[in-house]
Amino acid sequence: MSNSITIAIDVMGSDKGPSEIISGAALSRERHPGTKYVFFGDFKEITKALKKHQILNQCSEIISTESVVLPDDKPSQVLRKSQNTSMGSSLEYLKKKKVDALVSAGNTGALMALSKFKLRTMEGISRPAIATTLPHSSGEFVMLDLGANIECDSENLIQFAIMGTEFAKIILAKEKPKIGILNVGTEQEKGKSSLQEASEYLKRSYLSKQFNGFIEGNTITNGHVDVVVTDGFTGNIALKTAEGIAKLCTLYIKNVFSNSFFGKISYFLIKNSLSMLKIKMDPRTRNGALFLGLNGIVVKSHGGADALSFSSAIDIAIDFSKEGVGDKILKSLENIKSIGEVKVD
Amino acid sequence: MSNSITIAIDVMGSDKGPSEIISGAALSRERHPGTKYVFFGDFKEITKALKKHQILNQCSEIISTESVVLPDDKPSQVLRKSQNTSMGSSLEYLKKKKVDALVSAGNTGALMALSKFKLRTMEGISRPAIATTLPHSSGEFVMLDLGANIECDSENLIQFAIMGTEFAKIILAKEKPKIGILNVGTEQEKGKSSLQEASEYLKRSYLSKQFNGFIEGNTITNGHVDVVVTDGFTGNIALKTAEGIAKLCTLYIKNVFSNSFFGKISYFLIKNSLSMLKIKMDPRTRNGALFLGLNGIVVKSHGGADALSFSSAIDIAIDFSKEGVGDKILKSLENIKSIGEVKVD
Secondary structure: OOOOOOOEOOOOOOOOOHHHHHHHHHHHHHOOOOEEEEEEEHHHHHHHHHHHHHHHHEEEEEEOOOOOOOOOOOOHHHHHHHHHHHHHHHHHHHOOOOOOOEEOOHHHHHHHHHHHHHHHHHOOOOEEEEEEEEEEEEEEEEEOOOOOOOOHHHHHHHHHHHHHHHHHHHOOOOOOOEEEEEOOOOOOOOHHHHHHHHHHHHHOOOOEEEEOEEEEEHHHHHHOOOEEOOOHHHHHHHHHHHHHHHHHHHHHHHHHHHOOOHHHHHHHHHHHHHHHHHHHHHHHHOOOOOOEEEEOOEEEEEEEOOOHHHHHHHHHHHHHHOOOHHHHHHHHHHHHHHOOOOOOO | OOOOOOOOEEEOOOOHHHHHHHHHHHHHHHHHHOOEEEEEEEEHHHHHHHOOOHHHHOOOOEEEOEOOOOOOOOHHHHHHHHHHHHHHHHHHHHHOOOEEEEEEEOOHHHHHHHHHHHHOOOOOOOOOOEEEEEEEOEEEEEOOHHHOOOOOOOOHHHHHHHHHHHHHHOOOOOOOEEEEOOOOOOOOOOOOHHHHHHHHHHHHHOOOEEEEEEEOOHHHHOOOEEEEEOOHHHHHHHHHHHHHHHHHHHHHHHHHHHOOHHHHHHHHHHHHHHHHHHHHOOOHHOOOOEEEOEOEEEOOOOOOOHHHHHHHHHHHHHHHHHHHHHHHHHHHHHEEEEEEEOOOO
16 A cells, blocks of 8 residues: 555446446546556446556556445345355455455445455444434534444444544544434433433543433534434434425525526526525535444445545545544543443443 | 314424413414314413414413323323313313314423323224324325334334325225335345234235335335325334334435525525425424324324414314314224224134
C-alpha cells in the first residue's frame, strides 16, 4: 500500500450494473486525483466500462471474480460461497490491508455478515452499525444504525451511542457531541424496553452529561443533538422516509416555479440559489454510510445508487481513509475500555 | 343528540394548556358553523378561555372534571382513575352517543387503553390503530399504525391492512386501494418475521390483487400505494421524521428568498404560490389522526399541537362524523367477516 489512497470497489452489488458503478468511480476520481482503485467483479464488464474512462483506467486494477452476492442471498449462504464473490474478495483485500477502504452497493445483510467474518468487530463491540451524517437546521448530525441490525438490544444501542459519539467527534469536529435515542416520546416510560434500558444506562454512564434522553422524529432536524441512536430497522425507515419527503418537497418547489408566468421569471432570477437548494435536498449527494465498529473502513452505498450517488459513497471512503477514522475510533474505544463502563450491568 | 354535529373535546391533554385547545375549537368553529362543542376539563380554565371566544361560547357546554391523565401515566393507572378525568368522561359521553366524536391531545397509550375499555373494538379487530392521510407526489395515502401499538404481530398488521383499506376507500374515494407493508427492503425475506408472515397472508387473501408487497420509506411518497401498513413504533417515527424533514425543507426555501436581493424580488412575485406551498408543507395543517377499529370516532391530536394544529384535528372529527365513517367501516368489516378470511391461519 503506497502513500496514496487505494479504494476497493465491489462493482457487482448495484441494481444498476457495473457500468454505472465505474462511471461513479470516474466522477469521484475527478474530485480526488491521485486515488487508486481496485475493481472486483466480472472482468469483461469492468474492462468494457473502463474503456469509457481513460484517466480512471490508468489508475485502476481489476480483480476478476466469478460469483456474485445476490440481493436475496441469505448471510449464511454468502459466508459459504464468499471466496469467489466480488464482495468476499474485496473484503479479503481490505483485511490484508492491500487497500485503504471498500465501497459496496451490495446486499446489506451479506455485507455485514462477511465484514464481521473477515474484519472482525473492534474489541468491546458486539455488532457493527451503519452510520451516516444527515442535515439539521444549523449543520449536520450523525445517525446510527441505519439498517445493519434489524433487532437490537440495549447493549447494542449503548455501543452505538459510544461509536456514534466517536464518529461525531471526528466528522462534526465537536468535542462533546450530544446524544439522543430515537423514540416515540421523550418520557422515560415511552417506547420499547430496550430503549428505556439504554437510556437508564447512559444517564449514569460517563456519557451522562452528553446524553439528552429520548428524541422524536420531528425534532432530530432541530440540531439539539449530534448523535441519534436507533435500531437498524427504525433507522432505515426513518432515513428512507426522510429521502422520500425531501424528494416530494423538491417536486412541490419545482411546481411553484413552472406553473405560472411569474414563477418562471422568479426561477430565472434565483436560478443559482435554486440549484444549490436542489443539491442540498438531493438524497443522491448524501449516499454512502460507514460500517462502524469493524477493523477496516467499509462504506455501504444504496443498492439503487446511480453514478453520481455512488461517487459520493466513494468520496466518503477516501475522506475517511485520509483521516484515519478507523484508528481514531479504535483509540477512543480503548480509552473508554479503560474506564470500564462499556458493558451493561 | 340533535341533527347538528356535537364534538367532545378533552381540553386537558395538550402540552400547551386548555386555552390553546379552546382557541383551536374557535378556529374550527369559524369553518364549521352549526357545530356544537362539549369541553371536558377544569371548569375555571375553560370558562376563562371561552370568554375570549364569544361565538364558540354560545354553542358550548362544559363538563367539569377534577382529574387529568398525565403524559407519564401508565394505562393501568388511567383505567383505575378514569372516572374523574377529562379523557374518561369525554369517552363516556361518546360511548353513550351524547356526542358524535371525541378529540384529545392526551397521552396516546392512555387514550388507546381507555378507548378500548369504554368503546370496545369492532368485532373481528384485536387492536385499534391510529391512521391518517399523508401527501404523495400525486395525491394522498393512508398510513397506519402511527403509534397506538408499539409492538405488533402479523395478525395485527393484517387487520391494519383491512381497516386501512376501508378507510382509504372512503377518504381517498378509491374502489380498490393498493396496499404496501413498510419494510427495509422489497424482497420477501427482508425485515422482521411478523412483516413476512403478514405479507405471505395478504398475498393469498381476498386482498391479493390490491397487495403490492413491501414498500420502503423512500417510495411511500411515489403514489404507488394508497395504504401503508406498519407497526405503531415505526409508523410514529416515520411520520414524525417526515414532519421534521418538511420543516427543514421549509427553512431551506425561506433562506433562498431572504438571503439575496433577487430572492426578495422573487418572493414578491410568487408570494401567493409560496403561501400555498407553506401551507402544503406545514405539518400543523395535517394534525389529527383517527383511531380505527373502535365503536366510535376518536381523533388523536399531537400533544404539542397549537391552536391552528388542534383546529385541524377537530375538522377531521367533524368531517368523519358527517360522513359516518365509523358505520361505513363497520359495514365493510361485516362483508369481510362473511368471507371468513380475517383470521390468520
